[in-house]
Amino acid sequence: MLQLNYIQENREEVLRKLAVKNFHNTELIHEIISLDQKRKETQKNLDDNLAEANNLAREIGNLFKEGKAKEANEIKEKTAGLKRENKELANTLEVITRELKELLLEVPNIPHESVKPGKGEEDNECLFEEGSIPETQEPASPHWELAEKYNIIDFNLGSKVSGAGFPFYRGKGAKLQRALISFFLDEAIAAGYEEFQPPLFVNEESAYGTGQLPDKEGQMYHITEDRLYPIPTAEVPITNIYRDVILKEEQLPVKNVAYSSCFRREAGSYGKDVRGLNRLHQFDKVEIVQIQHPDRSYQTLEEMKDHAAGLLKKLALPYRILRLCGGDLSFTSALTYDFEVYSAAQKRWLEVSSVSNFESYQANRMKLRFKGQGKARLAHTLNGSALALPRIVAALLENNQTEKGIRIPELLVPYTGFEMID
């Protein structure tokens, strides 16, 4: 969430920039500011009262020690009213604080100045495109047909055992998954990231920390009995490592990478766009996360963007990079680059990665700070998929189909141990 002081001191600027994200709730901002005013007043009163109570308590202690029990008891009576008053003030303060936090959670992150306004997907700006659209022999098969033909992914079995959106990978399909995961991890490690294997279930605090709660509640599975959430992305456990942490400045940047399964309810539409691997309830992803000094976070974002691009290049997939417009930017992000690969048989672009700078929005929520010379400051958090598997697999299958079978990209062969799926 945004910092209160920042909102207060830059009210007009905040409103102007949020408008880029199609956020026009001026009233909310004003309400927050006036509620904070009320908070300060209440706290001042409470603090003064508590100071007085502390003084009286000290006095009573001294009097008892000197054996002046009578005087002590007289003062004691004075404290009764004060106590009642304080309890009330404390309650008021708590209500205000809670309400303030709730309101603050409704304010999205401020977009970076390079973000252009726009309604949605259609207004995203294409920054870069590389690789040629492959010429597949007609008729080119979509991946769900290829998956069946070569018996490498079984959607029906998944439906039987779990439900739609939970496929089985088998044989060379399973090996391909494992190869991609290893490849992505190795590339990240070579780029200086530390590998983590995170828990796949997180508690409520963590879900709030990275912003899945309260705004995206319906997207996560929820194990109510134990109050745990299966992670929708490794970003959640990996970033939350640093919840309530004050790092030393020289520890920055923190570079972490994690492979994990991801779980998403995604109660969405059905049809061609979500067929096969296009949208799943469970999928695999390698996620990179960085925690960086505010002065260098945009440099880092570029570095992470290049990392993701490098992976696609090595897999020889045609891809493009989009800079999301205000309307398509997520609630918590300041700037996001989306990566899409071209799927030859489906004749459309598929999103395979999203690289974002959250600036201090997540950090403020989870009190992630760093300390150099002066006071502790909020750090910046960034993350990106590097990469998400299912659509990569879909594109690999479709783009690399030949009469003899599906050709594995050269750089991946050491990981798969085979050159063809046939």
Next chain:
RNA sequence: GGAGAGGUGGCCGAGUGGUCGAAGGCGCACGCUUGGAAAGCGUGUAAGCGCCAAAAGCGCUUCGAGGGUUCGAAUCCCUCUCUCUCCGCCA
């Protein structure tokens, strides 16, 4: 799942109702000392919120979390949580 012991500052560790944000030590920073270093000596060493233009200063909160008792809680009571030891179960 059962029984017991614990959770104190960056770390170790003292503290069982009053002046304790907390002894002592380690670490770290600065200074003195030294030709230089070590040792030694001295000083400092949490975060958040508020008052203040700001600094200084002051006030409030924080000893796993939440609640309670009390004029006053790190210290007493209750609930939760985590860690350790033993037993049970188990990949």
